[in-house]
Amino acid sequence: MTAAAPPPLGLAVIGHVNHGKTALVRALTGMETDRLPEEKTRGLSIALGFAFREDPAGDIDFLDAPGHEDFIRAMVMGAAGARAVLLVVSGVEGFGRQTREHLRIAGLLGLRDGLVAVTKADLVSPQARDDLRVQLAAELSGSFLAPAPIVFCSAVTGEGLKALGREISALALRTPPPEPLPGVFLPLDRVFSLAGTGTVVTGSLQGADLQAGTEAVLEPSGRRVHLRQLQVHGQAVAAARAGGRVAAALRGVAPEEVRVGDVLCTTGAFPSSQRIDAELELTPDAARPLRSGDEVRVLWGARQDLARVRLIGASALEPGGSGLAQLRFASPVPVHAGQRLLLRRPSPAATLGGGRVLDPVAPVLRSRTLEARRELLAVASEGRLEPIAEALARRDGGAVSATEAARLSRRPAEEVRSRLARTFVRLDEDLFAPESAVQSAMQAYLDRLGEAHHAHPMRAFVALGALRGGLSRTLSRELIVHVEGRLADSGEIRIERGQAALKGHDPFATLSPDQRARLGEIESTCREGGMTPPDASVLAGDADSAALLGLLVESGRLVSLRNHALRQTLVFHRDALDAALRDLKAAFPPPAEFTTGEARAALSTSRKFIVPVLEFLDARGDTVRRGDLRQVLHPRNRFGPEPVPH
Known part of the structure; x- marks a missing residue:
């Protein structure tokens, strides 16, 4: 199998104005980086220049930065697209003010390796060279270039150019590969139009390789574009390697709609x-x-x-x-x-x-939330996924957004989801939780439910909304729902009609003899009331009776219905409602239909009671309403009308 070619090396050429950077690049590559008429007239670089050199260690892209202090932006543009620097110092003038400024900026921009080229060596005597080396060592002391090789060279005589070339090759071999990113990231440093080609943009490619014929997005505008063609070093290519220079012809956008500083990137990977x-x-x-x-x-x-x-x-x-x-x-x-x-x-x-x-x-x-934010950012500065995920879980109540973890760790979202799935519990498509957080949440749920049972022992269940609302102060709602399902599946809790209870909770076991007697009285009164039950407010005359009435409703022995027109709550015994259904079926055998008034007469009750009773039977699937008429359904056909026989 053929080994993959080394990635290209972006090499920022920096230093003071008129120290010979452009001449040195021309001598190394045979290319002229001053492309603007004003640059050629003045002999002064004012924009970032580009040249390249083929090398077995990987193609070298020279990013020739202007040395004048007025063009710091162009210098930063070159350094931002580079992985190493070539610091150029005039052998005649030595370190200049912009030499120091460029070196400091390169360090601030994270560059950590490079070379020092002393130009105009043909004008420097051997004795002066020794003195200059001492001066350079002092200037470079404390900077990332302190251990860098120093090569004396001349663009005029050719002295030292081969040695410099060898050092550049060695630099390419030892420089770490481009930092991986969750997609293509191409900051645009040139935008122009070519006849027959259309809009063309150039930049130093970061992140993933770029493929011709694919779609991308321009940020911050969000405009989607099609990559018609790619060129590297003037040659059309099917793909461009991350770390090097690339030119892309775009379809779907006019030149005036793109600005230098925009970023061409993978759709959705780098939102503004x-x-x-x-x-x-x-x-x-x-x-x-x-x-x-x-x-x-x-x-x-x-x-x-x-x-x-x-x-x-x-x-x-x-x-x-x-x-x-x-x-x-x-x-x-x-x-x-x-x-x-x-x-x-x-x-x-x-x-x-x-x-x-x-x-x-x-x-x-x-x-x-400032303290939690500070903790998360401190972890994010290290860029390691697992600590970032743990910090997100602590911040967000146990839940980890894979999208956010990917953004902070600088990894593709799919890779992050795959890695989290190995050791974390999946809550939904994007959310995960550490198993420790799941176990803690399960215990918190059980504790909360136990506290509610202790506070209200005569209540058979606790409303899920109340449980979730209380827990959501410290836990993610998605995590709460997940552990709720786990606890129900394991039988540790029971869930019925939007309510939950511990598996061992029996409110009837907590009743005193007097409470049991009163409970029996309430249930008997409602059963005997049939379709004309007693007033619920009378049954719940005191706090104890109200709690017992609620217990009977929660247990299903009594059914609480609402007459919305009268704004009244009515309480029926379950047996009475079942008897009502049997009486309606006897009076109106399917497929016979009946009106509300006919049902009221058949059950010997009033409109106050019949309307909520019929609505209850409709909701339970015992009857079906069609306009002003209803029909009792056969048990086998409670979810729709009976099939028509053929």
């Missing part, structure tokens, strides 16, 4: 939001602390946005410090969990620090 939760770090030389309410400019991917800061768990973030915060935007932004960001002061422009997105679709922060 006006709130994101992130962990932030301020640079030690930040001019002042960061406080809630401050406005910041956020640079990430190929876009920049203004946001208001709401710190989580702190009143201020001091220079050199780190902490959690929510960033709030005027309009939705498309980002993914784990995405790096740069914070800048809007005016005067200056870098404040950086950060990493923890939740790209964050909820509104509330004081009462």
Whole structure:
């Protein structure tokens, strides 16, 4: 079997203006990255440039970032699409102000490996090179490039270019592969139109590989598009590898409907939001602390946005410090969990620090849930699924949303559902619960039911709505329903007519002799009343009698009916209602039909009682109503009219 080709390496080429970045890339690749007329006229890069070099260790995509401080956004755009950096330092001028700024920004954006190329080496004497190495070591000390190889080279004479090429190959081999994401994520850094092709977009591909001929969505607009064609390094391809540059021809959208900074992504995988939760770090030389309410400019991917800061768990973030915060935007932004960001002061422009997105679709922060939110974000910063799921279960009453767990852990939702199903209990298509949470919920349900029986021993059942409502203060409703079903299946509880009881609960066993005697009196009075039962309010004249009457109704010996027209509750004995059905069947043998008045006369009762009785028989399936007429149904045909014989 042929081994898969290594993934392409995005290499951000950074450094001070006029230190020879573009000339070095041209010498390494034979390609010109300055493509704008103004760049060629001024000899100054003002936009992100692109070139590539084929390499056995994987194709190298050079992202040539402008060195001038006015074009920090373009530099961030290049670094955001890279997995390593090539820091370019002029051998003549040494470290410049933007060299330091670019190096710091690259570190804030999460880059952790790279090389240092000292250009214009043909103008540097051997003695000066030794001094320069010492200076570079001091400048790089404490940065992620402190251990990086330093290569002296010249784009003019070709000195050091082969050595630099070998170091780039070694860098490609040791750089970790692109971070997996739950789908395609392509921040767009160029949008244009080509005759015969239509709308074309380009970017550095992240997440999953991109397939030609598929559907995708543009965020934050939500517009669906079809990928007509893909190109990598100017060649049409069926699929583009994550980690490299790609150009995509889109069907279904005009160029003016797409903006630089939009994201082409897998449908439903990266919804846009006006709130994101992130962990932030301020640079030690930040001019002042960061406080809630401050406005910041956020640079990430190929876009920049203004946001208001709401710190989580702190009143201020001091220079050199780190902490959690929510960033709030005027309009939705498309980002993914784990995405790096740069914070800048809007005016005067200056870098404040950086950060990493923890939740790209964050909820509104509330004081009462702030501690749970802080706990969840602390776990999410590690990106491990199981701890995230456990934290979600603690926050949400034992239930875990697979969709949210996937978003926070940066994994595809189907993978998360599959993994959770191995050790968690499935509540529905998207919700799971740890077995420990299920066991705790079952015990809580039994305890709650036992407390209700203790408080009202003469009640045979407890309404499910009351049980669920009380438990829902601490437990997920889906988890409550799940454990309710488990307990019923195991026989630990009984459920009848929307009510529940413990299997051993017998309210009749708790009655005193006097209560038993009074219970018998109430039942006998209702039985003897037949179709003209006594007034329920008289039967329930005191609290004890009312409880006993309720017990008889709950046990099914008595039936409580409602006369809605008179707004009265009537209580019949079950035997009386069964006798009424027999009398109606005798008076009006099926298929004979009868009116309400005829039924009232047959049962020797009044309209006050006959209407709720007939409605009860209809609901029970003993009779069926058609307009003003009713018919008694045969037992075998209680769910519809009798079949017509042929």
